[in-house]
Amino acid sequence: MSMREETERFIDSMLRDDRPIPELLSANYSFINERLARHYLIPNIVGNRFRRVTMPPDRVGLLGQGSILLVTSQANRTSPVLRGKFILDNILGAPVPPPPPNVANGFKAENEAGTPVTVREALEKHRANPVCANCHARMDPWGFALETFDGIGAQRWDEGGYEIDTTSVLLDGTKLDGPSGVRKVLASKSDQFANTVSEKLMVYALGRPVEYYDRPALRKVTKEAAARDNRWSSVILGVVNSMPFQYQMKGAE
Numbered sequence: 001m002s003m004r005e006e007t008e009r010f011i012d013s014m015l016r017d018d019r020p021i022p023e024l025l026s027a028n029y030s031f032i033n034e035r036l037a038r039h040y041l042i043p044n045i046v047g048n049r050f051r052r053v054t055m056p057p058d059r060v061g062l063l064g065q066g067s068i069l070l071v072t073s074q075a076n077r078t079s080p081v082l083r084g085k086f087i088l089d090n091i092l093g094a095p096v097p098p099p100p101p102n103v104a105n106g107f108k109a110e111n112e113a114g115t116p117v118t119v120r121e122a123l124e125k126h127r128a129n130p131v132c133a134n135c136h137a138r139m140d141p142w143g144f145a146l147e148t149f150d151g152i153g154a155q156r157w158d159e160g161g162y163e164i165d166t167t168s169v170l171l172d173g174t175k176l177d178g179p180s181g182v183r184k185v186l187a188s189k190s191d192q193f194a195n196t197v198s199e200k201l202m203v204y205a206l207g208r209p210v211e212y213y214d215r216p217a218l219r220k221v222t223k224e225a226a227a228r229d230n231r232w233s234s235v236i237l238g239v240v241n242s243m244p245f246q247y248q249m250k251g252a253e
Contacts, residue, residue, distance in 0.1 A: 002033060003065065003070060003153070004067055005031075005050060006030055006032055006050070006066070007065055007067040007068070009030075009031035009050055010031055011024070014232065018232050018233045019231065020190075020194075020231050021193065021197050021231070021235065022187070022190035022194060022230060024061060025060075025063065025183060025186050025187070026187060027061055028054055028055055029054050029055060030053060030059070030064075031051065032045065032051070032053050033045065033048050034046050034047055035048070036066065039066060039154055040055075040066075041056075041155060042055075057180060058148065058155065058178070058179045060179075061183060063087075063146065063182060063183070064149075065153070066154075067153075068086070069083075070151070070153055072085075072086045073150075073151035073152070074151065075151075076151070077119055077151055078143075078146075078147060078149070078150060078151050079119075080119060080144050080146070080147065081136065081139050083142060083143035084138070084141065085139050088138060088139060088142070091186060091193050091196060092186075092189060092192055092196065093193075093195060093196035094138075096135045096138055096139060099132070099135070100131065116160055118160065118162050120164075120165060123136065127140065140168070141169060141170050141176055142170075142182060144165070144167075144168040144176075145167075145168055145177065145178055145179065146166075146182065147164050148166055148179065166181075190230070191222075194230035194235070195222045197235065198222050198238070201235060202221070202239050202242070202245075205239050205240070205245050206248065210244075217242040217243045218242075220238070221235060221238035221239055221242055
């Protein structure tokens, strides 16, 4: 509940202050109480009251918040796949297709000798299958860079006694290393992130997916928002004033 409230307060602050949308990934502050502060290893926060706090470097933006790190994990371990998929779907607007129905779960937590292996080792073996490698090569590198956070978003320095390797390489050859490396690369794609948020707001406003005939209106929204520093108000007003929103069919939900 505290993790959810942190994210809700954080986004509410961004909206009320009309900040640029890309700051969702780069803002160095959040809203936490004592329980979250202990979880994040932040000292001198006492009580249940949420207050604005300057966050440590690895906790900057949404990708450092427990809510996001928790929902992109499995029940008993981290999931570089889910974390990478979250970034592609919700930040870069480049979703990957679902796995083929006939592909078996290739994740094995032990090797042939029965010795436990790290999540990274298990996934790298899984990616040896060419059918799986195509999508995993896009998702996994992002998730590997976030492996310093465990399944509930707590900081960690090893996995089962094995040192965590947060280095990875994207398909275009870009190198990532840790959460700061992820933020650095995403900062260079801030317009792409703003466009993704704009499209998702359009979907929410229309109550349906964006169709091909909506694309010109959506491009107009993103172009005008970019000229206004991609602030929340520019995107929201752009969607509300757009042709698809203004001329919805009667009875549309």
